[in-house]
Amino acid sequence: MDIIFLGGLEIETVIGIYDWERKIKQKIFLDIEMAFDIKKAAETDDITFTLDYKTVSDRIVSFVEASEFYLVETLIEEIANILLKEFPIPWVKIILNKKGAISRARDVGIIIERGRK
Numbered sequence: 001m002d003i004i005f006l007g008g009l010e011i012e013t014v015i016g017i018y019d020w021e022r023k024i025k026q027k028i029f030l031d032i033e034m035a036f037d038i039k040k041a042a043e044t045d046d047i048t049f050t051l052d053y054k055t056v057s058d059r060i061v062s063f064v065e066a067s068e069f070y071l072v073e074t075l076i077e078e079i080a081n082i083l084l085k086e087f088p089i090p091w092v093k094i095i096l097n098k099k100g101a102i103s104r105a106r107d108v109g110i111i112i113e114r115g116r117k
């Protein structure tokens with residue numbers, strides 16, 4: 001299966017378990033890989049036969065911007081659910097990076113894979 005991906009998608013949202021985190025917006029970064037057969041789109045050169053990564057990006061950005069979860073676990077699982085329910089993809093891998101959440105670490109977050117390739 002081919003992969004359509006979004007890398008380093010930067011979004012500001014309310015996320016975190018501490019009181020101070022409930023009052024501010026923080027940046028999260030998403031890397032998203034989605035299994036999709038690109039053959040027909042490549043043969044026809046027609047956007048209607050592929051997964052429009054702009055549509056995917058717009059949907060995820062508006063969802064995350066409006067969300068107010070406590071845990072990154074909840075946020076990433078909800079993103080996976082949206083992708084698998086609303087788009088014709090059988091498998092997704094998501095890396096959620098909450099950069100700066102740990103002062104001594106460059107990167108911190110979660111990686112999940114859902115569905116089947």
Ligand SMILES: Nc1nc2c(c(=O)[nH]1)N=C([C@H](O)[C@@H](O)CO)CN2
Pocket residue numbers: 015016017018021070071072073098100101102
């Ligand atoms: N497994 C997790 N650990 C922690 C989370 C989380 O969402 N999942 N969140 C925090 C705080 O909100 C942290 O990001 C603030 O620095 C701590 N641990």
